[in-house]
Amino acid sequence: MRPYADRMARLGTETAFVVLGEVKKLEAQGKSVVSFCIGEPDFDTPANIREAAKQALDEGFTHYGPSAGLPDFRKICADYLNQTRRNVRYAPEEIVVTPGAKPLVFFGMLAMINEGDEVIYPNPGYPIYESMINFVGATPVPLPLLEEREFVFDVAALKRLITGKTRMIILNSPQNPCGGVISRDDLAEVAKIVREHDLWVLSDEVYSRILYEGEFESISQFEGMKERMILIDGHSKTFAMTGWRLGYGAMNTELVEKIARLMTNSVSCTTTFIQIAGKEAYLGQQEETAKMVARFKRRRDMIVDGLNEIPGVRCLRPKGSFYVFPNVTEVCRRKGFADSKALQDYLLYDVGVAALSRSFFGHKNIGEDQEYLRFSYATSEENIQEGLRRMKQALV
Known part of the structure; x- marks a missing residue:
């Protein structure tokens, strides 16, 4: 063989x-x-979301859709981010819809990382980060999450890891597997580092609604971040929709075109009737x-x-x-x-x-x-x- x-x-x-x-x-x-x-x-999954999917099937939403997502759903996702993230405004053209949030880690690495680049990622962390860094031929650089810091990295330690080969920093907050939450002050310091070294950020924010104290903070709120990052969110955790496979990323329009092309070459598009259900998830009751x-x-x-x-x-x-x-x-x-x-x-x-x-x-x-x-x-x-x-x- x-x-x-x-x-x-x-x-x-x-x-x-x-x-x-x-x-x-x-x-x-x-x-x-x-x-x-x-x-x-x-x-x-809440009943109103299930009913929206059934209705969408009856109404014929069973065909191909645009690789980047249905235009009205992209708008709803952008509107949601504009309501839930501070000091940032996304347009529908800056959204790509994917079958689950995980493909955006995959596609983001393929689109932004070259062989030989270094990617800094939280460790312990979601295993797909390290897996995909290795897969694209880059070097994974672990950023320790320490118990004595409530499993939030030390910004000074992050600075020490930056080299001339560093291409991307991965953030995850609230975090899997430790449950740590990055503070606004720390995110502001990370944003300075990103601007200084002209880096990409992949910010995994799928647990943003599962927060037990304070308000959710995203690095997207800081100057210059929106243009140099992928913000990842999705419906799996927030609306108990894991099996539906519905996620999306917010990014600059040039990167949208590249991620959409990866969608076209892999899965064509995200299921249309599921996007209709996703609309109801955001527009319907939140109880x-x-x-x-x-x-x-x-x-x-x-x-x-x-x-x-x-x-x-x-x-x-x-x-x-x-x-x-x-x-x-x-x-x-x-x-x-x-x-x-x-x-x-x-x-x-x-x-x-x-x-x-x-x-x-x-x-x-x-x-x-x-x-x-x-x-x-x-x-x-x-x-x-x-x-x-x-x-x-x-x-x-």
Whole structure:
């Protein structure tokens, strides 16, 4: 058999889905597993959005649409950003609609990054960042997120990482997997660095509505940022629409043309009737999203308090997203686990609790000697209570 393309060896994966596959295998064998591995709201998509999709189907929205998205939906997305981001104005022509937010990470790297460039990304971070940097032949430069800073990077550390090869900085706030939120002051400092070194920014803001205190802050609000960034948002998390695959990016019109061309060459367009449903998500009632976020906050407090009751576990209370990232270093040492991956396997196969190891979110930073697990609390309060009960019994 002829060998595969060399680039495929550089492409990683999203390991949450790998663990989810193991959960399904165990459940098929009759085993009970409480899963905290997947970052997906367990709520149904609101009824008004579902009805809008049904109506769109009946009205014939089943054909191709423009690669950049339906014009009226692009306008609604631009209007939404203009209402929710400070000091920035987007036009419909500056929006590209994609099947989910993730393609914008893929397309953004393809459009803006050359082989040999350096891309600075948060670590631990969403695994697709590191995967795609490697895939396009660039050099991933990890920016450590430290527990002592509530998992928000140090701007001084960012400055030290800038070289003549730096091309892009990736931001994610609220953040996956740690739940950290970048302050306005820090974003202002990052904006200065970006302008000084003429860099691109990829700002992943898909958790912007899942915030438990304060107001959401975007780097787009600062002078000169709109022209040199892709702002990524979408419907999956905010409206419990993960399976619908609907996201969009805001960027300068020259880059819109390039991303739209990548859409044409890959998936042609985003499904039209789903864009109609996306319109309803923004224009219709918002009560279900507010209720969902309130439920997430209660779950956050429940899981944080419960984890901190387990000897050897230390867990910060995140300000956003629906993940916790407890420090399990003492548990690993006391129970004889080599690292968090070994603890993850023990919890899954022996205890019936599925979480994700820190190793799934980027290679460890130089000098990093702590162990962490990620738990998604996008699951029921009953599941959280049962998962905590099992862990307490197994890890005392």
